[in-house]
Amino acid sequence: MIDYSGEFEQLSEAYRESGGDPQALRDDKNGLMLISGNSLLGKNEIPGLMIDTEQLKDGVKAHVRVKKNTRIENPVHLCFGVIPDEGVQRIIADFDIEDNASAAFLAHCSFPNAVKVQHIMKGVVNIGENARMKYNETHFHGKEGGVEVLPKMKINVGKGGAYISTFKLTKGAAGKVDLDYEAYLDDDALSEMYAKIYGKSNDDIRVKESIYLNGKASKGLAESRIVVSGNARAEVLGEVIGNGADSRGHVDCMEIVQGKNARASAVPRLEVVDDTAKLTHEAAIGSVDKRQMQTLMARGLSEEKAMDTIVQGLLR
Numbered sequence: 001m002i003d004y005s006g007e008f009e010q011l012s013e014a015y016r017e018s019g020g021d022p023q024a025l026r027d028d029k030n031g032l033m034l035i036s037g038n039s040l041l042g043k044n045e046i047p048g049l050m051i052d053t054e055q056l057k058d059g060v061k062a063h064v065r066v067k068k069n070t071r072i073e074n075p076v077h078l079c080f081g082v083i084p085d086e087g088v089q090r091i092i093a094d095f096d097i098e099d100n101a102s103a104a105f106l107a108h109c110s111f112p113n114a115v116k117v118q119h120i121m122k123g124v125v126n127i128g129e130n131a132r133m134k135y136n137e138t139h140f141h142g143k144e145g146g147v148e149v150l151p152k153m154k155i156n157v158g159k160g161g162a163y164i165s166t167f168k169l170t171k172g173a174a175g176k177v178d179l180d181y182e183a184y185l186d187d188d189a190l191s192e193m194y195a196k197i198y199g200k201s202n203d204d205i206r207v208k209e210s211i212y213l214n215g216k217a218s219k220g221l222a223e224s225r226i227v228v229s230g231n232a233r234a235e236v237l238g239e240v241i242g243n244g245a246d247s248r249g250h251v252d253c254m255e256i257v258q259g260k261n262a263r264a265s266a267v268p269r270l271e272v273v274d275d276t277a278k279l280t281h282e283a284a285i286g287s288v289d290k291r292q293m294q295t296l297m298a299r300g301l302s303e304e305k306a307m308d309t310i311v312q313g314l315l316r
Helices: 006-017 290-298 303-315
Strands: 032-036 039-044 049-056 059-066 076-081 086-097 102-111 116-127 132-141 147-157 162-171 176-185 190-199 204-213 219-229 233-242 248-258 263-272 278-286
Touching: 006 032, 006 076, 006 102, 006 132, 032 059, 039 049, 059 102, 076 086, 086 132, 102 116, 116 132, 116 162, 132 147, 147 162, 147 190, 162 176, 162 303, 176 190, 176 219, 190 204, 190 233, 190 303, 204 219, 204 248, 219 233, 219 263, 219 303, 233 248, 233 278, 248 263, 248 303, 263 278, 290 303
Parallel strands: 032 076, 059 086, 076 102, 086 116, 102 132, 116 147, 132 162, 147 176, 162 190, 176 204, 190 219, 204 233, 219 248, 233 263, 248 278
Antiparallel strands: 032 039, 049 059
16 A cells, blocks of 8 residues: 655655656556655555565665566666655665566655755665566755765675666765675676766765675676766775686776866775686776867857766766
8 A cells, every 4th residue: 555645746756857757656567665754655566576664763674575486577666765854764675586586676765855864775685596686776866965875785696696786866966975885796696786976066975886706707897987076075996806716897987077176086996816707997087078068068058057968978
């Protein structure tokens, strides 16, 4: 049972402003979990998908399970948001994608009025043999920059399994972001992690993506695209540890700095334990192409709009 209250409508509107289709949240063919603040507004389970929730004193605990041999065709929507301008949202979210199962999740995190809001998420993902999980997380923040986003996830990928995630925050002010993801891979497993963040004003961004290639022939990619302007700061650490025989890993960091006061650092870290592992990296920090800026401004765009157009294209 879903509470289609005012809070639901406000979260739906924030989802629309972030580029999503709010009607997908009303379609009973789609799996859904909707949490506003620290209250569960509702959930929708579909065949093969189980969502168990527990109300905590200071948050919500959720266990999402995709049953063995299940293929979920439509994305499962996970909606997290805080509507007031102040508040703390604490989510403990654990996922079990059982053997030979597959599912894609769309997580919408909306804080449209935030002045002093903290979003804390901690969880464990277990992916079974030959199972697959895609997790796309899109954030929509207000203009005040009063949000702290603190996600910490541990991902275990079984033999032949795959985990692919994207963290995207390009609308509104980022505020403070401290992302910490760790993936541990078994034989023939795959993990790809993507982070796309646009920092402005006084935003403070930290991204840490770690992939442990423990299994034979396991493969991992940690890729980040970060843009900072104004007084924003960004620190990126992408690391891959090659423990497994014939494992392959790559770290790709690109950061764009616009203005004299913005700061960015990128640290790719590679560690080869098994001598048959092959790890590579590339890191680049630069500025927006001036010729692109001049071309857009010659077509009538302001400097700010031209900058935003180029950045959104990069982060797309």
